[in-house]
Each structure stands twice: as structure tokens, then as C-alpha cells.
Amino acid sequence: MIGPKQKISKSRRDKRRAQTWKIAMPTLVACSKCRALMQPHRVCKDCGSYNRREVIKQAQ
Numbered sequence: 001m002i003g004p005k006q007k008i009s010k011s012r013r014d015k016r017r018a019q020t021w022k023i024a025m026p027t028l029v030a031c032s033k034c035r036a037l038m039q040p041h042r043v044c045k046d047c048g049s050y051n052r053r054e055v056i057k058q059a060q
Contacts, residue, residue, distance in 0.1 A: 031046065
């Protein structure tokens, strides 16, 4: 027969559903050129470099 075999309590059900509402901190790494914190696999906002190469020219 189709249907649940055992009752799942409200607290157990709600604990499972609560996991989707968690806010995760973004992963930050140090830039290889200027050591500023940045998200991995993205251009650094401070120096404009990606993988130690200047991608965006910064006005200084």
C-alpha cells in the first residue's frame, strides 16, 4: 500500500525542513597577489587580478 509506514512527529519533520532556511557564510580566500579577502574563482575587487594576472585595470 502507498503511504507512510510510521508516523513522523512534528518536531522531527520541522527539524528536517529547517535546514533549508540556514544562511551560509560565503567562502573567502586570500588573494594571491594582494592578500585581500575574496571569493574563490572570481576576480579580486581590490587589485583586479585573477590567478595572479591583471584582468581589470585599476585606476590608482
